[in-house]
Amino acid sequence: MEEGGVNVIDLTQADESFVKELEALGADELRECIQCGKCGATCPMALAGLEFFIKRLVHAANLGLREVLLDDSSVWGCQSCNRCVEICPMDIKPYEVIQAIRRAAVKVESCPANTYEGLRNLYRFGHAVFPKGFEERRKKAGLPEKPPTALSFEDLRKKYQEILRNTILEEIAPFPLD
């Protein structure tokens, strides 16, 4: 993104097939957006100063600006807070537009490296957040070293991994799923 953000919309870049792709990826009410701006007024991304926040993302998605949306990393800073879903007068579920853009981006490996780190931890340990030194922290709180989750039961973890392998993770993971 250039200094000052995406301020000029180039309609020659509009790609109808990208709108359809986003609709199929969960943004099924995308076309109903009237650009009223209520979502932008409550969006933490806007408050935090990410220039490409929800209202503009939905606008660009509606125009099918594939390159603009896949090159910009703002969607990965979305807090998933769902304020926009709560207040949208057209009930287009704006957050689902963000998720649809993420889903399209992942397919072309246009996502931050930490996305893969979370997925790798999720697959290997059953936990996307898996910080070192937890055994010591658990001891301080008077708890057993490991919690009774997938981490503690290899047989159940293997089953969990099997269900994950039956999703699109199998196709997109840049790490071995064995």
Next chain:
Amino acid sequence: MEKIGLFLGCNIPFNRPDIEYSIRFFLNELGVEIVEMEGAACCPAYGTMPSLGLLEWATASAWNLSIAEEKGVDMLTGCGSCYGVQNEANYYIHKHPEIKEKVNEILGKVGRKYDGTVKVWNVINFLYEKIGIDKLKQKIKYNLNGLKCGVQTGCHNLWPSKAFPSSEENTFFPTRMRQLIEAMGGVAPHYSTITDCCGMGALRSNAPEKSLALFKKKLDIIKEELNPDLNVIGCSSCLLQFDAGQSLLIEQKKIDYKIPALHLAQLTAIALGAEVDKATALASIPLNGVITKIKGGN
């Protein structure tokens, strides 16, 4: 005796197990039987399976939900993301029969299924609805003795309310945590940015400076409008920001004050007589007289 499946998630058992201790303690004290959810995994976090596809999201959440369903219990979590992610997955599973069918096809490969009967509760709504203000009042051993608290409910505990088993009357003016704290003898006033985001989560991972600046805005307003003894947090991710994140702001000399922070589960456990060393084992901001004030009141 009421029973509940304790859903741990990731941040609570690995980063802040003092919250896990506290939830276990208050459930025992309030006569709720804890059902362990052996084999439960991550909710999964918004930036993982939910960002790959709706089926991916629903399938990974349904793994957890099916464990609770098999044991015939609802689930309780102290993490806002775990609450939001799994309730939304439940919502989609109910709304889209074709997703439910595909989810069960995949779960069936490992001998599991999910019919869609489980509700996911957070600590706030569980205490407010399942325990109730009156029972909580009766069970308190240490009155909070006028402790002034700044309240942070957390985004994922509030929205999207249509996906949740229970909700505030007005999600943009939340009062349940304030009522719970007042029932325990504390003071919990409203403030102008009570529903603002703390900046933890994807923003912290992908734009850390903007995340901390957003948090500072909120914290400065809490300091100016309330100057509380303690911030009380309804979500484990928000707690990481209010505690360890605040320590970062202090280190970077961005703020010149300290406000201790505890999860609602920790404060409730302490008021019910928990071992303070365990209930606050991982707090990085010193509790500065908070415990003395609570314990000195009786």
